[in-house]
Amino acid sequence: MSLEYYRIEAYHIDEIDGDFLGAYVFEEKTRKFLLSDSGYSILLNNVLLEKIKGHKIDEALAVILVQHRFIKLRNYQTNGIKSYNEIHPVYFMIDLTNRCNMACKYCLRDGDDCATTKTISKSTVQKICDYILAYCRQNNEDKITIQPWGGEPLLEKNIIFEIQDYLTANGINPCISIESNGVLLNDELIEELYKRNIWTSISIDGPKQIHDRQRVFRNGKPTHSIVEKNLLKLRDKYDGRVSVIATLTKKSYKYVRDIIYYLVVNLKIENIKLNFVHKSSFAENEDLCMTADEIAQCTEDIFYTIMELIKKGYKVGDYNVYTKMMNLLYNRKSDVCICDGCHGGRRMITFDSKGDIYPCDLTDYPEECIGNIEENSNLIKCVKEAMENHPYFQMKREERCNACPWFCYCKGGCTVHIKTQGKEPPAVDDIECASNRKLYPLMVEWILNHKEEVNAFLQEEVL
Numbered sequence: 047m048s049l050e051y052y053r054i055e056a057y058h059i060d061e062i063d064g065d066f067l068g069a070y071v072f073e074e075k076t077r078k079f080l081l082s083d084s085g086y087s088i089l090l091n092n093v094l095l096e097k098i099k100g101h102k103i104d105e106a107l108a109v110i111l112v113q114h115r116f117i118k119l120r121n122y123q124t125n126g127i128k129s130y131n132e133i134h135p136v137y138f139m140i141d142l143t144n145r146c147n148m149a150c151k152y153c154l155r156d157g158d159d160c161a162t163t164k165t166i167s168k169s170t171v172q173k174i175c176d177y178i179l180a181y182c183r184q185n186n187e188d189k190i191t192i193q194p195w196g197g198e199p200l201l202e203k204n205i206i207f208e209i210q211d212y213l214t215a216n217g218i219n220p221c222i223s224i225e226s227n228g229v230l231l232n233d234e235l236i237e238e239l240y241k242r243n244i245w246t247s248i249s250i251d252g253p254k255q256i257h258d259r260q261r262v263f264r265n266g267k268p269t270h271s272i273v274e275k276n277l278l279k280l281r282d283k284y285d286g287r288v289s290v291i292a293t294l295t296k297k298s299y300k301y302v303r304d305i306i307y308y309l310v311v312n313l314k315i316e317n318i319k320l321n322f323v324h325k326s327s328f329a330e331n332e333d334l335c336m337t338a339d340e341i342a343q344c345t346e347d348i349f350y351t352i353m354e355l356i357k358k359g360y361k362v363g364d365y366n367v368y369t370k371m372m373n374l375l376y377n378r379k380s381d382v383c384i385c386d387g388c389h390g391g392r393r394m395i396t397f398d399s400k401g402d403i404y405p406c407d408l409t410d411y412p413e414e415c416i417g418n419i420e421e422n423s424n425l426i427k428c429v430k431e432a433m434e435n436h437p438y439f440q441m442k443r444e445e446r447c448n449a450c451p452w453f454c455y456c457k458g459g460c461t462v463h464i465k466t467q468g469k470e471p472p473a474v475d476d477i478e479c480a481s482n483r484k485l486y487p488l489m490v491e492w493i494l495n496h497k498e499e500v501n502a503f504l505q506e507e508v509l
Contacts, residue, residue, distance in 0.1 A: 053068065074491065080098075171209060227269070
């Protein structure tokens with residue numbers, strides 16, 4: 047069972063002319079975990095907690111709480127906390143093509159090998175690169191990530207290399223990140239990706255009997271043997287520094303322990319990411335979508351399986367678990383989706399094959415377009431104007447969010463999930479909600495009671 051919690055409400059501290067901002071309290075024996083409404087945390091003992099509860103914060107404790115952002119001094123306007131609405135794009139997706147050589151049962155894109163496919167032109171790629179360069183120069187930004195997107199992005203590998211070469215030649219050395227189905231990988235391509243320091247994640251849904259039920263070629267033939275073979279080649283070339291993405295469905299989530307063991311023990315992959323399938327507007331996949339209760343149970347199974355492997359001495363990090371653990375301990379806001387709400391438009395921008403600008407990977411939904419590279423020369427101004435009137439940027443919040451400690455991290459969740467669930471803001475993302483309500487309390491319990499395992503999972507002495 048997960049830890050219960052209660053709340054200490056905000057109050058003023060006359061002695062320092064400051065305000066205790068309120069906190070959720072999780073208790074376990076002599077250790078207490080406090081979480082602020084802004085997502086900052088601190089571990090305290092009984093004595094210090096009683097001082098806070100009794101409104102008897104002395105100067106020494108006040109210094110600690112100011113540093114951990116539980117106290118805001120009246121003469122400090124922001125206390126170092128950045129605004130949620132700050133616009134600072136650093137993550138750019140470029141939709142190269144909706145063409146793909148596979149036909150996954152849960153595909154979220156409107157694409158196939160027929161006449162409706164859309165592939166970006168070289169002239170549009172050039173204009174997008176120039177647009178990104180202009181933004182970087184106007185804002186003194188030199189650290190950006192580019193994700194070439196599809197469809198299967200490696201169908202347009204030459205365009206990917208041209209993007210990297212052009213930006214690098216003009217003073218920007220972007221981190222290039224690709225998510226691929228792995229089918230097209232061969233020795234020559236792997237060597238080129240490695241030479242260019244391009245990070246490539248491979249989608250593989252588990253052992254053969256699970257993967258081939260969900261991820262097949264367009265003629266219906268299985269793909270697992272090809273994907274596994276190519277993944278292992280990539281792993282060996284990168285000395286293990288590769289990651290995989292496994293999508294869990296209603297038909298596979300009960301085998302999540304077997305899936306994780308297969309990836310970590312059999313394939314010796316240390317970096318994994320387990321995602322839950324969500325309803326697609328372009329595929330009949332409702333029978334693959336999980337209920338909130340199933341998502342919550344699966345989230346718990348993922349966490350315990352990861353920790354089980356950690357205890358056995360394996361190095362393994364599930365991206366979602368790791369990122370949310372770092373949310374709790376550092377509140378670093380390292381992810382554009384699951385650290386501080388949806389940052390589509392704020393930190394993430396997508397360009398489609400026509401040069402249209404989107405706040406997220408919604409290029410199959412024309413109504414979500416917020417501008418165009420030729421019509422909107424100033425990206426930040428374009429986003430600001432969209433934030434004032436575009437439904438995408440509406441706040442997502444329901445009654446259940448009001449007393450939820452984890453709202454500071456999800457802020458209503460993923461706009462794409464909400465859209466594909468047939469809802470609109472202020473409705474919240476049921477997938478993220480179910481996952482967070484199970485995972486975060488589990489992680490707090492382990493932070494309080496399993497210091498060695500948490501440190502081993504994070505691969506650093508955090509606690």
